[in-house]
Amino acid sequence: MTVDLDTLASELAAGEAQPVATEPVTLVIFGGAGDLAHRKLLPALYNLHVDGLLPPRMAVVGVGRKDIGDDQYREFARDGIQRFSRRSLDEERWDSFASSLFFVNSAIDQPGVFASLGSRLDIIEHERGLAGNRIYYLAVPPALFVPTVQQLSHARFVAPADARPFSRLIVEKPVGRDLASARAISDAIAAVFDEHQIYRIDHYLGKETVQNILVLRFGNSFFEPLFNKKYIDHVQITVAEQEGIGTRAGYYEQSGALRDMIQNHMLQLLALVAMEPPRSLDADVVRDEKLEVIQSLRPLEGEAVDMATVRAQYAAGFDLGAPVPGYKDEPGVSRSSRTETFVAMQVFIDNWRWAGVPFFLRTGKRLPKRASEISIHLKEVPPILFNRDPHRRLDPNVLTIRIQPDEGFALGISSKVPGPRVRIYPVNMDFRYGSTFGGSSPEAYERLLLDVMAGDATLFMRRDSVEGSWHWITPILDRWAEQTTDPLPTYGAGDWGPPEADRLMESAGRSWRQL
Numbered sequence: 213m214t215v216d217l218d219t220l221a222s223e224l225a226a227g228e229a230q231p232v233a234t235e236p237v238t239l240v241i242f243g244g245a246g247d248l249a250h251r252k253l254l255p256a257l258y259n260l261h262v263d264g265l266l267p268p269r270m271a272v273v274g275v276g277r278k279d280i281g282d283d284q285y286r287e288f289a290r291d292g293i294q295r296f297s298r299r300s301l302d303e304e305r306w307d308s309f310a311s312s313l314f315f316v317n318s319a320i321d322q323p324g325v326f327a328s329l330g331s332r333l334d335i336i337e338h339e340r341g342l343a344g345n346r347i348y349y350l351a352v353p354p355a356l357f358v359p360t361v362q363q364l365s366h367a368r369f370v371a372p373a374d375a376r377p378f379s380r381l382i383v384e385k386p387v388g389r390d391l392a393s394a395r396a397i398s399d400a401i402a403a404v405f406d407e408h409q410i411y412r413i414d415h416y417l418g419k420e421t422v423q424n425i426l427v428l429r430f431g432n433s434f435f436e437p438l439f440n441k442k443y444i445d446h447v448q449i450t451v452a453e454q455e456g457i458g459t460r461a462g463y464y465e466q467s468g469a470l471r472d473m474i475q476n477h478m479l480q481l482l483a484l485v486a487m488e489p490p491r492s493l494d495a496d497v498v499r500d501e502k503l504e505v506i507q508s509l510r511p512l513e514g515e516a517v518d519m520a521t522v523r524a525q526y527a528a529g530f531d532l533g534a535p536v537p538g539y540k541d542e543p544g545v546s547r548s549s550r551t552e553t554f555v556a557m558q559v560f561i562d563n564w565r566w567a568g569v570p571f572f573l574r575t576g577k578r579l580p581k582r583a584s585e586i587s588i589h590l591k592e593v594p595p596i597l598f599n600r601d602p603h604r605r606l607d608p609n610v611l612t613i614r615i616q617p618d619e620g621f622a623l624g625i626s627s628k629v630p631g632p633r634v635r636i637y638p639v640n641m642d643f644r645y646g647s648t649f650g651g652s653s654p655e656a657y658e659r660l661l662l663d664v665m666a667g668d669a670t671l672f673m674r675r676d677s678v679e680g681s682w683h684w685i686t687p688i689l690d691r692w693a694e695q696t697t698d699p700l701p702t703y704g705a706g707d708w709g710p711p712e713a714d715r716l717m718e719s720a721g722r723s724w725r726q727l
């Protein structure tokens with residue numbers, strides 16, 4: 213269904229273009245006073261409230277070790293919204309939102325604490341007329357996933373699947389650090405929650421531009437006929453970050469870029485670009501097709517890993533002209549750390565559609581700018597007519613999907629320069645969300661939280677997909693873990709990765725797109 217922009221604007225203002233969550237609900241955030249809640253979850257909930265998209269009756273209950281009460285928690289939320297919300301804080305709306313926020317001080321790994329948490333939840337739900345629907349959000353370190361879920365079970369907080377009132381669980385990444393640990397976590401969670409009650413977040417799937425990949429591919433007849441080995445030369449997916457690891461060394465030292473970005477976000481982007489058309493938009497149908505792609509990735513093991521991957525760590529350099537430290541000098545990082553902050557790799561999808569088409573993935577911290585995009589590079593036109601001069605080959609067409617910032621997409625095409633001579637120049641057809649639709653797009657967490665409330669799992673990772681990704685990633689991790697003496701390549705902060713990443717591309721006869 214297409215609509216004109218005025219209609220669309222009024223639909224958006226009335227919340228009609230959004231999924232609807234109407235059932236009263238209590239959102240219990242374990243880790244409720246942590247960084248994720250501060251930066252992302254509470255601002256997202258506030259924006260949903262302002263848009264009138266939250267259920268009419270609802271409570272948000274933060275749970276954590278901080279010794280604070282409801283009023284201090286509301287101050288914490290207010291600060292997060294003022295600093296990180298896409299909208300500035302409106303006092304009147306804030307007051308009504310704040311009244312739904314509560315905090316329970318509780319060390320969730322201590323036995324018995326769930327009894328007092330339970331009584332507090334009962335009181336809140338009774339006072340606010342809530343029916344007992346609960347969403348539990350695991351915004352805690354992964355080591356606490358299993359203990360928390362077990363405590364929920366012992367305290368009888370979890371209703372069976374399909375029961376009313378419902379119980380749902382949101383799990384943040386990382387689910388595990390390799391295939392074995394991911395399976396162990398999933399088994400323990402599956403002992404308490406049915407798969408249909410579990411919503412594993414990969415916040416990239418909540419980004420507008422990422423959702424638009426399917427619309428672009430399957431809502432237009434231009435692109436889909438070209439998306440295959442006959443017409444596509446190669447695909448590049450880049451997720452570049454300008455920031456370093458900041459204060460996250462504790463997590464990042466155990467993770468690195470392969471686990472942090474490739475195993476989840478980038479493989480999900482790859483799956484969306486490469487999947488077959490699903491027969492419907494049902495959550496499981498879409499997720500089945502994405503899983504097919506993950507399972508068709510050509511395995512990388514042993515020496516094949518060395519040929520197809522590059523990992524590196526940032527050294528001291530510059531960010532917008534200001535000197536910044538190298539990774540090893542970041543607070544909390546070991547001087548002998550071999551944690552990679554950059555990964556580039558060449559991968560193949562061994563199915564009929566994509567046989568032989570290389571996909572290049574690249575991600576890193578402390579790169580020159582924050583820019584994420586997918587570029588689909590079409591094959592060259594034949595070396596005849598306008599492309600017959602071997603010294604002046606035409607630029608092949610490129611479809612670029614800009615995920616962030618400056619969301620949109622562009623099509624690079626060859627065009628004649630006006631004048632009596634035939635001169636060809638590459639031009640860009642460019643669509644920008646900002647200029648066409650105006651305003652700021654909802655943050656990924658807004659969409660995802662709303663979907664959990666509405667019970668729609670399409671944009672969440674199913675267990676088989678998480679394990680499929682780990683199945684493919686784990687041999688790469690194993691190979692890297694064997695190589696403890698070879699020096700790790702480095703790149704200066706503010707560079708586009710190490711020279712090895714360029715050589716990877718050169719040896720494949722291509723070059724990285726300049727962002």
Ligand code: BG6
Binds near residue numbers: 453472
């Ligand atoms: C997170 C990673 O999942 O995604 C972070 O743990 C990374 O290391 C972040 O910075 C990037 O998300 P975004 O939405 O800023 O691109």
